[in-house]
Amino acid sequence: xxxxxxxxxxxxxxxxxxxxxxxxxxxxxxxxxxxxxxxxxxxxxxxxxxxxxxxxxxxxxxxxxxxxxxxxxxxxxxxxxxxxxxxxxxxxxxxxxxxxxxxxxxxxxxxxxxxxxxxxxxxxxxxxxxxxxxxxxxxxxxxxxxxxxxxxxxxxxxxxxxxxxxxxxxxxxxxxxxxxxxxxxxxxxxxxxxxxxxxxxxxxxxxxxxxxxxxxxx
Numbered sequence: 001x002x003x004x005x006x007x008x009x010x011x012x013x014x015x016x017x018x019x020x021x022x023x024x025x026x027x028x029x030x031x032x033x034x035x036x037x038x039x040x041x042x043x044x045x046x047x048x049x050x051x052x053x054x055x056x057x058x059x060x061x062x063x064x065x066x067x068x069x070x071x072x073x074x075x076x077x078x079x080x081x082x083x084x085x086x087x088x089x090x091x092x093x094x095x096x097x098x099x100x101x102x103x104x105x106x107x108x109x110x111x112x113x114x115x116x117x118x119x120x121x122x123x124x125x126x127x128x129x130x131x132x133x134x135x136x137x138x139x140x141x142x143x144x145x146x147x148x149x150x151x152x153x154x155x156x157x158x159x160x161x162x163x164x165x166x167x168x169x170x171x172x173x174x175x176x177x178x179x180x181x182x183x184x185x186x187x188x189x190x191x192x193x194x195x196x197x198x199x200x201x202x203x204x205x206x207x208x209x210x211x212x213x214x215x216x217x218x
Contacts, residue, residue, distance in 0.1 A: 028196030032084035039088020124177030
């Protein structure tokens with residue numbers, strides 16, 4: 001009887017931690033997205049060179065989060081905030097080009113991204129099947145996509161940009177499911193900022209792929 005009670009209490013505590021982690025993580029994702037939007041607006045007139053520097057600095061904040069996550073949650077959250085702002089500054093020149101050519105593409109991409117992430121995120125969160133193999137395949141597929149993108153810089157492939165974007169969406173469909181499964185399985189509240197950074201990167205990449213597709217259609 002006492003063992004059953006203890007087991008039930010442990011299960012309840014685990015569910016409470018999972019719900020708390022989910023709420024905190026998605027709150028961080030929303031806040032990071034807001035800071036990204038602020039950075040993208042503030043940096044819309046930045047030259048491309050400064051955008052690259054902002055990207056390097058954003059990568060540095062991710063490394064810093066790996067160091068601080070076990071030592072100081074406030075510092076980790078601060079680095080996550082800086083990450084969102086810096087990524088916004090880094091992508092501002094690209095988004096400004098899209099906005100100047102066809103602002104509707106950005107709104108369409110935003111709506112499509114919300115549906116995409118909600119659908120695949122829910123699937124990943126709900127599935128009981130271990131998605132570790134999807135994570136492995138997604139990692140190597142992402143590396144291959146980066147190589148393909150470099151090839152497109154030097155070689156003119158008919159429809160190459162569209163192929164690149166569609167392949168990117170397929171890859172990030174899997175990676176989004178993986179990240180949301182990690183979110184469901186984790187019970188460490190302090191991991192919320194790192195999980196938020198990973199999910200935010202999923203959202204950002206999906207948004208950029210959709211932006212390229214919708215701007216191309218116009």
